[in-house]
Amino acid sequence: MNETNNTDIAKEKVNLETSKIAWHELQRFFASGTAVWVAPALDLVDVAYQFSLDNKVAVETWLQSRQIALVSDQQAIAWLQAEVEVWAVVVKPWILVQE
Numbered sequence: 001m002n003e004t005n006n007t008d009i010a011k012e013k014v015n016l017e018t019s020k021i022a023w024h025e026l027q028r029f030f031a032s033g034t035a036v037w038v039a040p041a042l043d044l045v046d047v048a049y050q051f052s053l054d055n056k057v058a059v060e061t062w063l064q065s066r067q068i069a070l071v072s073d074q075q076a077i078a079w080l081q082a083e084v085e086v087w088a089v090v091v092k093p094w095i096l097v098q099e
Helices: 003-016 023-031 044-052 056-064 073-082
Strands: 019-022 035-038 068-070 085-091 094-098
Touching: 003 044, 019 023, 023 035, 023 073, 023 085, 023 094, 044 056, 044 085, 044 094, 056 068
Parallel strands: 035 094
Antiparallel strands: 019 085, 035 068, 085 094
């Protein structure tokens, strides 16, 4: 099996672990500081895959460009009050969320 196939399989696995969930069900992750917001312009599966590879360069680039960040208090409150559902995927110890 070549590297491209391995990458495709790994991304497909991440995709299968991605689901929609009510934000209020993720409060414990927010409270523990492990909920990461992912900008709508990014592909959640690609971001999760890079997290799983521990790709520090990609993650740092997204952090610096404010395309990912820890979920802020303001976001968490707004999502809770609006009963928002988010797309979410766990890449231990993080949970990545996207509106």
